[in-house]
Amino acid sequence: xxxxxxxxxxxxxxxxxxxxxxxxxxxxxxxxxxxxxxxxxxxxxxxxxxxxxxxxxxxxxxxxxxxxxxxxxxxxxxxxxxxxxxxxxxxxxxxxxxxxxxxxxxxxxxxxxxxxxxxxxxxxxxxxxxxxxxxxxx
Numbered sequence: 573x574x575x576x577x578x579x580x581x582x583x584x585x586x587x588x589x590x591x592x593x594x595x596x597x598x599x600x601x602x603x604x605x606x607x608x609x610x611x612x613x614x615x616x617x618x619x620x621x622x623x624x625x626x627x628x629x630x631x632x633x634x635x636x637x638x639x640x641x642x643x644x645x646x647x648x649x650x651x652x653x654x655x656x657x658x659x660x661x662x663x664x665x666x667x668x669x670x671x672x673x674x675x676x677x678x679x680x681x682x683x684x685x686x687x688x689x690x691x692x693x694x695x696x697x698x699x700x701x702x703x704x705x706x707x708x709x710x
Contacts, residue, residue, distance in 0.1 A: 574629070577629060577630075578629050578630050578633050579630075580630070581626065581627045581628070581629055581630025581631070581633075582630040582633065582634065583630075584622070584626060584627055584630065585613070585627060585630055585631065585634070588609040588610070588612055588613040588616075589605065589606055589609040590605075590609070591608075591609060591612055592605040592606060592607070592608035592609030592610070592611075592612060593605040593609070595608050595612075596608055613627075
C-alpha cells in the first residue's frame with residue numbers, strides 16, 4: 573500500500589511539472605518548465621490547496637535519489653583536477669565571458685533584424701493605403 577501511495581504522490585509532482593510545461597508553451601516564457609511547476613506547487617501549498625501530506629513521501633523518495641544526479645559531474649571534476657587549478661578557473665571565466673558576448677551579439681543582431689522587418693511592414697502598409705486611396709478618389 574505504501575508503494576502505491578508513493579507512486580501516486582510522485583504522479584502529483586509530475587502533474588505540476590507538466591502544468592509548468594503547458595504554461596511555458598502557452599506563454600512562451602523563457603523559464604524552465606520545472607521551475608514554473610515548482611512555483612505553482614509552492615503556491616498551491618501556500619494557499620493550502622494541496623496538503624503537504626499529499627506529496628511528502630513521494631518527494632522524500634525523489635530526494636533520497638537526488639545525489640545520484642550529482643555524482644557524474646563530481647566524478648568528471650575528479651578525473652580532471654586541472655579544472656580546479658588557476659588554468660581551470662581561467663577556462664571557466666573565458667567560457668563565461670564568451671557566452672555573454674554571444675548572447676549580447678545575438679540580441680543586438682535580432683533587434684536590428686526586427687527593426688528592419690517593422691520598417692518593411694510599415695512601408696508595405698503605407699503603399700497599400702496609397703493604392704486604396706487612389707481607387708476611392710479617381
